[in-house]
Amino acid sequence: MSPKTLYDKIWDAHLAHEAEDGTCLLYIDRHLVHEVTSPQAFEGLRMAGRTVRAPDKTIAVPDHNVPTTEGRENPEAMTEDSRIQVAALDTNAKDFGIHYYPVSDIRQGIVHIVGPEQGWTLPGMTVVCGDSHTATHGAFGALAHGIGTSEVEHVLATQTLIQQKSKNMKVEITGKLKPGVTAKDITLAVIGETGTAGGTGYVIEYCGEAIRDLSMEGRMTVCNMAIEGGARAGLIAPDEKTYQYVKGRPHAPKAGHWEQAMEWWKTLYSDEDAHWDKVVTLKGEEIEPVVTWGTSPEDVLPITASVPAPEDFEGGKVDAARRALDYMGLKAGQKLTDIEIDTVFIGSCTNGRIEDLRAAAEILKGKKIKVKRAMIVPGSGLVRAQAEEEGLADIFKEAGFEWRLAGCSMCLAMNPDQLSEGERCAATSNRNFEGRQGYKGRTHLVSPAMAAAAAVTGHLTDVREMT
Amino acid sequence: MMEKFDKLTGIAAPLPLVNIDTDMIIPKQFLKTIKRSGLGVNLFDEMRYDRQGNEVEDFVLNKPQYRDAQILVAGDNFGCGSSREHAPWALLDFGIRCVISTSFADIFYNNCFKNGILPIVVSPEEHAKLMDDAERGANAVLTVDLENQTISGPDGGEIGFEVDPWRKHCLLNGLDDIGLTFEKSASIDAFEAKASAERPWV
Numbered sequence A: 001m002s003p004k005t006l007y008d009k010i011w012d013a014h015l016a017h018e019a020e021d022g023t024c025l026l027y028i029d030r031h032l033v034h035e036v037t038s039p040q041a042f043e044g045l046r047m048a049g050r051t052v053r054a055p056d057k058t059i060a061v062p063d064h065n066v067p068t069t070e071g072r073e074n075p076e077a078m079t080e081d082s083r084i085q086v087a088a089l090d091t092n093a094k095d096f097g098i099h100y101y102p103v104s105d106i107r108q109g110i111v112h113i114v115g116p117e118q119g120w121t122l123p124g125m126t127v128v129c130g131d132s133h134t135a136t137h138g139a140f141g142a143l144a145h146g147i148g149t150s151e152v153e154h155v156l157a158t159q160t161l162i163q164q165k166s167k168n169m170k171v172e173i174t175g176k177l178k179p180g181v182t183a184k185d186i187t188l189a190v191i192g193e194t195g196t197a198g199g200t201g202y203v204i205e206y207c208g209e210a211i212r213d214l215s216m217e218g219r220m221t222v223c224n225m226a227i228e229g230g231a232r233a234g235l236i237a238p239d240e241k242t243y244q245y246v247k248g249r250p251h252a253p254k255a256g257h258w259e260q261a262m263e264w265w266k267t268l269y270s271d272e273d274a275h276w277d278k279v280v281t282l283k284g285e286e287i288e289p290v291v292t293w294g295t296s297p298e299d300v301l302p303i304t305a306s307v308p309a310p311e312d313f314e315g316g317k318v319d320a321a322r323r324a325l326d327y328m329g330l331k332a333g334q335k336l337t338d339i340e341i342d343t344v345f346i347g348s349c350t351n352g353r354i355e356d357l358r359a360a361a362e363i364l365k366g367k368k369i370k371v372k373r374a375m376i377v378p379g380s381g382l383v384r385a386q387a388e389e390e391g392l393a394d395i396f397k398e399a400g401f402e403w404r405l406a407g408c409s410m411c412l413a414m415n416p417d418q419l420s421e422g423e424r425c426a427a428t429s430n431r432n433f434e435g436r437q438g439y440k441g442r443t444h445l446v447s448p449a450m451a452a453a454a455a456v457t458g459h460l461t462d463v464r465e466m467t
Numbered sequence B: 001m002m003e004k005f006d007k008l009t010g011i012a013a014p015l016p017l018v019n020i021d022t023d024m025i026i027p028k029q030f031l032k033t034i035k036r037s038g039l040g041v042n043l044f045d046e047m048r049y050d051r052q053g054n055e056v057e058d059f060v061l062n063k064p065q066y067r068d069a070q071i072l073v074a075g076d077n078f079g080c081g082s083s084r085e086h087a088p089w090a091l092l093d094f095g096i097r098c099v100i101s102t103s104f105a106d107i108f109y110n111n112c113f114k115n116g117i118l119p120i121v122v123s124p125e126e127h128a129k130l131m132d133d134a135e136r137g138a139n140a141v142l143t144v145d146l147e148n149q150t151i152s153g154p155d156g157g158e159i160g161f162e163v164d165p166w167r168k169h170c171l172l173n174g175l176d177d178i179g180l181t182f183e184k185s186a187s188i189d190a191f192e193a194k195a196s197a198e199r200p201w202v
């Protein structure tokens, strides 16, 4: 048999049909659903008198619109549009008999945090969701990517997706990370290297010692942003850490099946001499804590650097950089650490897990914030409960942070959590596009520790100087 | 979800305006919906209602004889502008199953087929004839036969039209992507049986 990549192996194991023209039907093991991209899909099913083919493999949770303030059960807490979208998901979940975590359930949270937490996401699976950050689930060695509303309907009805195969790309991070450098810095550094289109047409497999050393939380952060690098999916081969994370979760395989599952999972790695269409290698020890200065996730620099000038770039990027600097209100040559911050947002499917909160708490312990507003939005109700149990919530509150309920919140500002015009935010989320966190709001993407450091000093800060 | 289209006999409404864009078909304030359906009341909203929301008497679809129109005979370059699938959704919800023009914007043309609407391109001469037929009010009944690729007017005259064979096949059989995948159900069933034996924990 010819050598295969991990992606090839998962693909082959899910191929339900292949037409002569190469169009394939890929069988989907887990379909995650949220309130914004699903209403028309369910409506389509209803109009055609169709059902959900595999309700058991379909899991829904509202996250994008939901308020993250106390008292959110009160219908007044949401705008009418949002209320209707969430109510539609309630009804659809009930009518079609799919698994559902309503806002009132402690397990509710961001769909990409809930999936792994509940053991829905397992190695070797195919996972889709009407959301581009589905790539997150690749951390388990699952083939996971975002789909559009018509495709959501297609998966609901047929449990398959019409697909053409992507190319294979290997991103290797060798060696050890230096202190203060995290998974977020790795993933941003990779995008800085490849650009936001570098992964277009590829599925990325992340490997190398620095990736192996990451916890499952860290691996999810890395895969989460594969999409910002242009790839539809990011993957990391499962190992002992993966199995330990999965074991005992509510929907993980139980005894009997567990051994059988392990047997297969252990075959999920890229063969020694598998073919790669593209290879990128970064040295772990050369990665610094990074921050974005512009309005694209590829606008990455080490925190020790200064704001670049448009002339530092070539081609179309010159104008893009000029526009970005103007939008961000920055001057070329200004030190990144001199950039003052108004708001700090810690949360999102990139960095809203317990380990992220621990990293922030470590910096914030016994300190007070110097920014106008700082909020922590745990990725799920369970993350929130655990943080309270560990005493992290008290640290945040004493430092002056708002301690929120679970949801997407200021990651995309579809709920009331938004930046106002000109406000500058250090955010642990994944997109710094114009207007992403509010009209004319300015976003700097950072790791949770860097966000906490900025909250304490009031400006972008090298976290390594905090200890 | 797609309704079959084989033979349609219905009232044709004349809309001779050229360059009707998707914003005119369904303005952007109606895109925040959770539905594909229900957009029919807002079809051509800004031409159909005044600012107080009252019907504009002159607008063709408000005239008693055209309120049940199922066919539109429209001016050149119909459906230009944004790619919103809300445009065919709104037409369909109103009851329009066929649009006839001398040319269509590309994306809109494609979107029609995905939603069970037949867009037909005819020559300027044929277009003039059909526009004339459509202007006859309650007598403006056209029959569109997709199988035979003909349009016949109230006077019995017949006009032929072209359509891509694959798209014709899908429309005739009411096949959308989902419908086509259903044709491969046996493969999916077989896959599912095999997978649940090999990976029962999934």
Ligand code: SF4
Residues within 6 Å of the ligand: A063, A064, A110, A111, A112, A131, A133, A348, A349, A350, A407, A408, A411, A412, A429, A430
């Ligand atoms: S947290 Fe942000 S990126 Fe993640 S699913 Fe929610 S809106 Fe999307």
